[in-house]
Amino acid sequence: MLKSIGKRVLQTLVVLFCVSLLIFILLRIIPGDAITTMMGEHANAETIERLTKEMNLDKPFYVQFASYLRDICTGNFGSSYTLNKPVTELISAAFPNTVMLAVFAALIAWVIGMVCGIIAAVRKDGILDRLFMGFSLLGVSIPVFMVAMLLQYLVGYRLHWVDISGVKNWTGFILPAIALGWNSAGSIARLTRSTLVEVLQEDYIDTAKAKGLGQGAVLLLHALRNAMLPVITMMALQISSLLSGAVITETIFSINGVGRLAVDAITSRDIPLLQGTVLFTTVIVIVGNLIADCLYTVLDPRIRKGA
Amino acid sequence: MEEKLLEINHLKSYFFTRKGVSPAVDDVSLAVPKGKIVGIVGESGCGKSMTAKSIMDLLKYPGRIVEGEILLDGKDLTKLSARERRRVRGEDVSMIFQEPMTSLNPVVKVGKQVREAILTHQKVDRAEAKRRVLEVFRQVGISEPEKRYECYPHELSGGLRQRVMIAMAMVCRPKLMIADEPTTALDVTIEAQILKLIKTLCETTGMSCLLISHNLGVIAQMCDYVYVMYAGKIVEQGDVFTLFDHPRHPYTQGLLASIIHLDEQRERLSTIPGMVPNLMHLPEGCAFCNRCGQAMDCCRTKKPELYDLGGGHAFRCFLPGESEASHA
Incomplete structure (x- = not known):
């Protein structure tokens, strides 16, 4: 098992390298020029030339990439052009907000989604099943920004239950987390339900019942562990959609998070900041997938053998 | 009669x-x-x-x-x-099923699955339960019972799996x-x-x-x-x-x-x-x-x-x- 996990970690490093190369190339082929952005439209030719030299922009592509790699390996992501602060400092200031939002949203999505899915599967075709599946269909169908604005209007503006923008304390995360998590909760609930319904038809469930186990034990010890496998895959995939959704929700709810930082960096062509945020997000997605893979190996012995 | x-x-x-x-x-x-x-x-x-x-x-x-x-x-x-x-x-009353391939939970060790039957019905500790499982494994002709105890269903042949099923059905007498x-x-x-x-x-x-x-x-x-x-x-x-x-x-x-x-x-x-x-x-x-x-x-x-x-x-x-x- 350790061997297969080690192998996956190595693969992850390769993926990281490729991703950083991709980001590097992408940011250099988009229109706009770093110097102009930094100095404004009316910078004199001398300054531009000096800065181009200073920032190695006159060197060939691979030299630039090598120095970029060397920098990020030592934790130096450069400084933001527009905010004049080191990128690492900006990201680490915004990071806790994004983490709070993502964790809240993931809790809503995964815990509520799974519990609803389990109840719906056990009470298949019952009232709760229909209710939960209706809610999850809504969640899957309505785009995140729509949910966010509806919630702002209804809960914030009409009912005055919570603030509609900015975060003074944890209550500020409630609406954004619901807006962000509902969609994922919907797909998790539907997937949990369908896999669990399928697993409950399996022969080994009859075996477990024939042994004299109660319904709860059959569900927990035999059905869920098998039904969880595809659900975990989906959770890993959702990490990226949660993060990209965070870009939208952070903007709508004025939360100073990594997503909003990225949006600001894009609009102001702040290349170091953009590089930093994109790379940072990528790392989180990759690590999330790595954890899911490791969990998979722990949960399913058949994969352990194959690796 | x-x-x-x-x-x-x-x-x-x-x-x-x-x-x-x-x-x-x-x-x-x-x-x-x-x-x-x-x-x-x-x-x-x-x-x-x-x-x-x-x-x-x-x-x-x-x-x-x-x-x-x-x-x-x-x-x-x-x-x-x-x-x-x-x-x-x-x-x-216990039961064995037609399909030994699908009648065992694929993600749980077979020994544990048999042991579960004892633990469900009798107040014995895990070690004693395991001892009984190994005994039943021997009784139903499973060779190397200690090794098989730790196996997952996919590691066993159809015949062996059916023997495990029989062991599970037999273990509570x-x-x-x-x-x-x-x-x-x-x-x-x-x-x-x-x-x-x-x-x-x-x-x-x-x-x-x-x-x-x-x-x-x-x-x-x-x-x-x-x-x-x-x-x-x-x-x-x-x-x-x-x-x-x-x-x-x-x-x-x-x-x-x-x-x-x-x-x-x-x-x-x-x-x-x-x-x-x-x-x-x-x-x-x-x-x-x-x-x-x-x-x-x-x-x-x-x-x-x-x-x-x-x-x-x-x-x-x-x-x-x-x-x-x-x-x-």
């Missing part, structure tokens, strides 16, 4: 579907004496598995027991609460083991081993066995007493020698005639014409009348009752006396 361990009286298990009611088990009565192997034989869909599942309370929605009693040592299982019923399952087509998914050499194992276990432990099969050869080799089922009803019953030597019901005769005899030279194999009828659209009279070569007028209009020939041999047909008076 010997002391009865299991007695089923007038059991009816129906499936209530949108298209109508399907009588999967229709007024079945049977008995399993202590220490004996009793067989139920019939085609696919004749209700033999559903009879077994009714005993185990494993019928799936929309199926349920409509009426009848299932007496185990004189106690009616259908009257027990869900909790008491669960105690009986696995401890007094049940009074009755229900074997639902235990060897259908196995190849012939493994089949012989598993059948021999079941027979030996019954003989050495005094356990009774209800063996369900569509294979007449298996039934003949294993059972003391046989029930032949057709379309949810028992059509003939008797001890194995009487039934195989003097089958009376045309269906039983047809089944026996369709066995291939290697010492005979035959151009074509004998078959029973037609198909098993849809349980929701059974003929008005005898369920077998449309496939029966000896069907009479009364067969199409009236349902035959069991006709007792004495000595435990009975069959459901109008043929013997032709007069309906003998069926009273």
Whole structure:
């Protein structure tokens, strides 16, 4: 098992390298020029030339990439052009907000989604099943920004239950987390339900019942562990959609998070900041997938053998 | 007759579907004496598995027991609460299934799955439970039991998995083991081993066995007493020698005639014409009348009752006396 996990970690490093190369190339082929952005439209030719030299922009592509790699390996992501602060400092200031939002949203999505899915599967075709599946269909169908604005209007503006923008304390995360998590909760609930319904038809469930186990034990010890496998895959995939959704929700709810930082960096062509945020997000997605893979190996012995 | 361990009286298990009611088990009565192997034989869909599942309370929605009693040592299982019923399952009555490939949980070690049966029913610690599992593993002929204990189902062959299933069924020393087509998914050499194992276990432990099969050869080799089922009803019953030597019901005769005899030279194999009828659209009279070569007028209009020939041999047909008076 350790061997297969080690192998996956190595693969992850390769993926990281490729991703950083991709980001590097992408940011250099988009229109706009770093110097102009930094100095404004009316910078004199001398300054531009000096800065181009200073920032190695006159060197060939691979030299630039090598120095970029060397920098990020030592934790130096450069400084933001527009905010004049080191990128690492900006990201680490915004990071806790994004983490709070993502964790809240993931809790809503995964815990509520799974519990609803389990109840719906056990009470298949019952009232709760229909209710939960209706809610999850809504969640899957309505785009995140729509949910966010509806919630702002209804809960914030009409009912005055919570603030509609900015975060003074944890209550500020409630609406954004619901807006962000509902969609994922919907797909998790539907997937949990369908896999669990399928697993409950399996022969080994009859075996477990024939042994004299109660319904709860059959569900927990035999059905869920098998039904969880595809659900975990989906959770890993959702990490990226949660993060990209965070870009939208952070903007709508004025939360100073990594997503909003990225949006600001894009609009102001702040290349170091953009590089930093994109790379940072990528790392989180990759690590999330790595954890899911490791969990998979722990949960399913058949994969352990194959690796 | 010997002391009865299991007695089923007038059991009816129906499936209530949108298209109508399907009588999967229709007024079945049977008995399993202590220490004996009793067989139920019939085609696919004749209700033999559903009879077994009714005993185990494993019928799936929309199926349920409509009426009848299932007496185990004189106690009616259908009257027990869900909790008491669960105690009986696995401890007094256990079951092995047709597909050893899919009957074990793929993500749990087989030793643990067997141990679970003990821990569910008996107050013993894990170490003691494990010791008992290893003992049962040896008893059912699993080599290297310590090593197998730690294996996952996918690491074992079909025969070994079925031995694990038998171990699971045996580990609580049940009074009755229900074997639902235990060897259908196995190849012939493994089949012989598993059948021999079941027979030996019954003989050495005094356990009774209800063996369900569509294979007449298996039934003949294993059972003391046989029930032949057709379309949810028992059509003939008797001890194995009487039934195989003097089958009376045309269906039983047809089944026996369709066995291939290697010492005979035959151009074509004998078959029973037609198909098993849809349980929701059974003929008005005898369920077998449309496939029966000896069907009479009364067969199409009236349902035959069991006709007792004495000595435990009975069959459901109008043929013997032709007069309906003998069926009273």
